[in-house]
Amino acid sequence: MRQWIKPWRHVFKLDPDRMLADGELEAICRSGTDAILVGGSTGVTYDNTLELLNRIRRHALPCALEISNLEAAVPGFDLYLIPMVLNTADTDWIFGQHRKALERYGSLIPWEQLLTEGYIVLNADSAVAQLTGADCALNGNEASAYAQIADRLMSLPIVYIEYSGAFGDMRTVQSIRETVEQAQLFYGGGIATEMQAAEAAALCDTVVVGNVIYRDLQQALSTVDAVKRTARIVLD
Numbered sequence: 001m002r003q004w005i006k007p008w009r010h011v012f013k014l015d016p017d018r019m020l021a022d023g024e025l026e027a028i029c030r031s032g033t034d035a036i037l038v039g040g041s042t043g044v045t046y047d048n049t050l051e052l053l054n055r056i057r058r059h060a061l062p063c064a065l066e067i068s069n070l071e072a073a074v075p076g077f078d079l080y081l082i083p084m085v086l087n088t089a090d091t092d093w094i095f096g097q098h099r100k101a102l103e104r105y106g107s108l109i110p111w112e113q114l115l116t117e118g119y120i121v122l123n124a125d126s127a128v129a130q131l132t133g134a135d136c137a138l139n140g141n142e143a144s145a146y147a148q149i150a151d152r153l154m155s156l157p158i159v160y161i162e163y164s165g166a167f168g169d170m171r172t173v174q175s176i177r178e179t180v181e182q183a184q185l186f187y188g189g190g191i192a193t194e195m196q197a198a199e200a201a202a203l204c205d206t207v208v209v210g211n212v213i214y215r216d217l218q219q220a221l222s223t224v225d226a227v228k229r230t231a232r233i234v235l236d
């Protein structure tokens with residue numbers, strides 16, 4: 001499964017709880033993005049997730065579900081991404097919810113389709129930070145230490161820098177980049193322009209674009225090329 005996500009440079013994240021007309025969804029799916037990630041922090045249900053999956057399936061591109069709510073674990077996705085929030089004191093978001101899922105669905109879990117994401121949540125105003133009680137007041141060094149927990153101690157396949165709703169501090173992102181060796185580094189948060197997309201793409205393996213889709217679709221679409229033409233900086 002790691003091999004599956006390796007080529008992903010640009011990903012659109014779609015929220016099942018938000019409206020998207022068929023034409024808009026088509027533009028997203030035909031934009032040249034590498035994959036669609038379905039997920040959201042609030043209002044995600046089994047029904048709205050299934051409906052969105054069915055609509056995306058009219059198009060030929062990989063579709064992954066980021067599971068944030070057990071009730072919305074819909075079968076039929078290519079891949080399931082399981083977030084583990086590292087910078088919270090609330091163990092429910094590190095492994096508590098995961099334990100409940102295993103108790104409930106243990107024998108049904110398609111392990112070969114699962115990848116775990118070590119989440120570092122860095123925007124205190126975001127829904128995900130508020131929901132998970134994440135400690136977002138981290139300097140670059142502290143954020144990098146969390147990244148190393150995911151990358152080195154836990155050997156997680158993905159480290160996800162999550163600034164959801166606000167463009168992040170690229171110095172912090174660079175500090176994390178410098179320490180991550182084997183995990184695929186995802187960045188998401190506040191990308192609304194080509195320049196922001198390119199900045200994140202220079203430092204990270206995979207750039208996730210969400211909110212701007214619902215505000216300014218043309219701007220969202222322009223981030224695809226911006227990411228694709230940006231080479232990742234190779235650090236010593």
Ligand code: 1GP
Pocket residue numbers: 013162163164165166187188189190191208209210211212
């Ligand atoms: C959210 O990381 C994604 O989980 C993308 O962030 O919605 O701010 O683009 P935005």
